[in-house]
Amino acid sequence: MGNPFADGSPAFAGEASIHTFYSEASWIEGAAIDQLRQVSQRVGVRRIAAFPDLHPGKYGPVGSAILATRLYPHLIGNDIGCGMSLFVLDIPARKLRLDKVAERLKALEGGFEGDAAARLTAAGLAPDLYPEALGTIGGGNHFCEVQGVESVADTQAFAALGLSRESTLLLVHSGSRALGSAVFDTIRDATDGLDGTHERATRYLRAHDAAVAWARLNRAVIAERAADALRTGCRLIADVPHNLIELHEGAFLHRKGAAKADIPVVPIAGSRDSASFLVRPTAAREDALFSLAHGAGRKYDRRSMTGRVGQTRSEREKLARNGSGGLVICDDRALLIEEAPAAYKNPLQVIRDLEQSGLVTTLATLKPLVTFKKSSPPDKRAEGTKRGHEKRRSRR
């Protein structure tokens, strides 16, 4: 894999500088580098930071932060506000029986039975803003994962967060569900981006901000539901969105699969069969556009996973477990294959590159114990989304 920007120095293509934070050892697809170049040549794009989880996306590079004087909703796509929230559960890992945890987490399959409208209102959102979807994980690679602590690199900093080797963590990856898609639908024709002063841009940004807040609340409700199912409590350690737009020095900072790094600690996901990490962003890094890798990043796209793994029954059975005895709950065979650990890059290399670039120090390495992935048949998924859109449209 060619890596023309491996030294971390800016390369210029068009007007924009591209800073990369990955080494030659990282797996970077040529198609992702092509996307970086294309974005760098777009009107108003000033600076780009690209991380070791970089991979090609539908509308642009995933694993990158892009500063532009023009607004590009397509760089973010439909899952506005998607992110990772890390919680600590009020139960030590040694007390967990994984088969029981797996059984109980199946409660996440259904909808949230609490007062969604009240939760939305309390979060400053309209009570009728997709209450039916609140607290649900969604498909794709969204997940809710119970994790143990594999090792602690900075005991003091870890303890300051109220965490120890004994802790049980819960990592929730989800976004704004059908709300984000509906917001994106309103702007889908704006493939050349928008002038930020235009009224359409203002309207999009208002709806975008609501979707970001909705996604954050969604992760919190998912965590509460998981903790309830496990008959315990939970406390937030960090909520870190990785698909969003923020204002930065009068320009638009687009993060697509790039974690916000201007917060104290950031979870970086691996896969359901590899380590995830809790890191501390080192300092305000303007060159990295105050961002970090958000995960391992895809090595193979979903479609190309079919045929690569899960060919035999025993291979499929293996996919429902991880290498260290952890469990995976996913009754959708296609999803199990599309999201197999082999679909992802090596998260250790991602962390090595971030550390070597001076962007993070690692606090702890976390290991997957039970991974819950939402799985409803594809026809139901499409139906749910369509229904959501129609409902919103009729309200407008």
Ligand SMILES: Nc1nc2c(ncn2[C@@H]2O[C@H](COP(=O)(O)O)[C@@H](O)[C@H]2O)c(=O)[nH]1
């Ligand atoms: N700990 C786990 N990490 C996972 C799992 N499935 C995917 N992943 C990681 O999350 C990011 C999310 O990517 P996004 O672009 O869709 O936001 C991905 O890069 C993987 O590293 C899992 O089951 N457990």
Ligand SMILES: [Mn+2]
């Ligand atoms: Mn995501």
